[in-house]
Amino acid sequence: MKSNFPSISGKYLINGEWYESKNLKEVINPADIKEVVGEIALCSQNDISQAVDAAADAFKKWSQTSIEERSNIMRQAADKLEVIIKENISLFVRENGKTLVEAKKDLMRCVEITRKGPDLLKDWWKTIDLSDEHQKVQVRRRPRGVTAVIAPWNSPMVLTFKRVIPAVLTGNTVVFKPATDCPLTIMNCLREVAACFPPGVINIVTGSGRLVGDELCSNKKVKAIAFVGSTETGKTIIKNAANTVKKLSLELGGNxxxxxxxxxxxxxxxxxxxxxxxxxxxxxxxxxxxxxxxxxxxxxxxxxxxxxxxxxxxxxxxxxxxxxxxxxxxxxxxxxxxxxxxxxxxxxxxxxxxxxxxxxxxxxxxxxxxxxxxxxxxxxxxxxxxxxxxxxxxxxxxxxxxxxxxxxxxxxxxxxxxxxxxxxxxxxxxxxxxxxxxxxxxNNHTIFKDLRLDFPGLKESGLSTETFYGGLEFFTDSYGFAN
The missing domain is CATH 3.40.309.10 (Aldehyde Dehydrogenase; Chain A, domain 2)
Incomplete structure (x- = not known):
């Protein structure tokens, strides 16, 4: 029954407004395939373009906000997120298939990422002085622009938050696309986060990976793409993003x-x-x-x-x-x-x-x-x-x-x-x-417990750089200031 669907079902977010779509795809419980957990909207190319436009417009002002303002808003988002975690655990289990223990850990890590991000930003954003006796030289950072974040179905919570949070903290705006097989919990959680920020800072479009991905890769207003998924899809993103020379962070397959x-x-x-x-x-x-x-x-x-x-x-x-x-x-x-x-x-x-x-x-x-x-x-x-x-x-x-x-x-x-x-x-x-x-x-094969740490794969497993600052580096451009 649709009355049992989460309120986020069948919707997408553009410029602070949630829209409903008539074109929908069912989200199935993998432990009971007769159960439809909810629906996901199949956005059109026009919807995606509007989301990118909204993010581009919001970037003009958001990129000029102070680190203190961004950090304060993010701390408020962490507080709101923590309140709804418990009620979202069962939804995540039902649409993803994880156990209750695995689901709770994933959702709590999202709160941790959101809460700790502002503390990392304060130290990382400082100007780096490379001056010598001949010239004053500084390395400064600035946000890059509209960032597309594309999430996988297997571990969408942590992998999304490890990209959306640093992108927004560093002054960028985001167009986020969840996987169609597991979109509802991450959208529920991002709804709480997005509501804390000005309209257009976080936008959510859903639907066909090919349609949404192709549009985000080809749109000139998108300046960076953070993708987690298969190596084959990653190769397609590289090809499609080449014409506009976008900055890419790709966490791809492994063996x-x-x-x-x-x-x-x-x-x-x-x-x-x-x-x-x-x-x-x-x-x-x-x-x-x-x-x-x-x-x-x-x-x-x-x-x-x-x-x-x-x-x-x-x-x-x-x-x-x-x-x-x-x-x-x-x-x-x-x-x-x-x-x-x-x-x-x-x-x-x-x-x-x-x-x-x-x-x-x-x-x-x-x-x-x-x-x-x-x-x-x-x-x-x-x-x-x-x-x-x-x-x-x-x-x-x-x-x-x-x-x-x-x-x-x-x-x-x-x-x-x-x-x-x-x-x-x-x-x-x-x-x-x-x-x-x-x-x-x-003598172990696990994840990095310190969520600040990120190490890219080699060969066809990825494309990014290692960092001690939770991905902040990728979402900015460094520039030299000299006199």
Whole structure:
């Protein structure tokens, strides 16, 4: 029933006004595909152009506001956001598929980003003095202009806030596009934030990725694009943005390797970290472990212990407190992972070990549920090793020496994250210098708990710069002032 839909359903935001659309797409609960959680508006090209125009007009005044004013408004937004977090947790679970624990963490991180942003801005914005005895030279910063932020469906909350908040804090205006498979919670939360700012500072357009993306990339008034999503879509954005030479921040796909060295401690704590590294958010994380390379001497022990860890997993509706892994988010991804699993199982010598248990047998086929799997006997050339599977299935391959492990880990077009598992930290550092990834973890494979930190991927996994200031650097232009 539409009466049960969130009030944001079917709407979009331009210049402080919420509009309703007659062209709509249903948002489905991946744990119960019969349930329609809400609707998303399918904006027209004219809607998108109007949103960009509104952002461009608002930029003229917003870019000239003081850091103090921007920071004060953002702190007010954080207060308003914190009030509505609890009531949005269940909505996020229902449209995304995460567990209650995962959903709450994501939403609370958004409050943290919003609250801490102003403190970072104060120190970061200071003028840098490069003067010497011959000339006075300063490095100053200014906002770039209208910024397009395009979010993915897998982790839309944190990944959106890590871009929208620094963009607005640094004096830019934003046109935001959420993913059509998971738009409602992020729109609910941004509604509270946007209401604190002048009209046009934050605008929200929804609908077709191709239509909205193409328009944002080609519109001359858009000066920067911050995108999180697939590598293929990222390549399209690069091509479409080339004509107007936009500034790009692209967090793209990953095929993260984990290397288990001969001296690795395979105790309960480390095996649990490995399980979470693979199966967090049902494996639908660009920086999840996608390939595991284990030294021959540890291989059998490792597979046995990882399977035991996977057996602990309870797959079901994320609303149930006993669930430890929810469903795949959408039908297309569900089909992709299942078909990949079936093709892999047909390869010579391959064994697919499926583990875990179903929360509820009766409702299993009502959602996009998958039990987690470990693949053994697979070759480096196999499709499941080469692709970003983005689901709860991981190949485990043996290696004989360090050189082979490094070559196998680097044998990919991706380079987002990696991990090295050893009791020797110095050896871990030596390996990290040779692994082609934007960040390498030692005895863990997780996220950066300090939300200020950002490290781009290498190769086809991204395009941006590392920062200690929560992304502030990307959203500004530096210029020299000299006399």
């Amino acid at each position: 993260d390797p984990a290397i288990i060295l001969p001296d690795a401690n395979l105790d309960k704590e480390n095996m649990q970290k490995l399980r979470l590294g693979v199966l967090r958010a049902s494996g639908q994380v660009c920086s999840a472990i996608k390939r595991i390379y284990v030294h021959n001497s540890k291989y059998d022990e490792f597979v046995t212990k990882l399977e035991k860890e996977f057996q602990r997993v309870i797959v079901g509706n994320g609303m149930h407190p006993d669930t430890t892994m929810g469903p795949i988010n959408n039908e297309a991804q569900f089909k992709f992972v299942n078909e990949l699993k079936e093709r892999t199982a047909q390869e010579d010598g391959v064994n697919v070990l499926t583990a875990g248990r179903k929360l509820n047998d009766e409702s299993w086929n009502d959602g996009y549920f998958m039990l987690p799997s470990i693949v053994t006997g697979v070759k480096q050339e196999s499709e499941i090793v080469r692709l970003e599977q983005f689901g709860p299935i991981v190949p485990v391959l043996p290696y004989s020496d360090i050189e082979e492990a490094i070559n196998l880990a680097n044998d990919t077009e991706f380079g987002l994250r990696a991990s090295v598992w050893t009791e020797d930290e110095n050896q871990a550092i030596q390996l990290a210098e040779r692994i082609e990834a934007g960040a390498i973890f030692h």
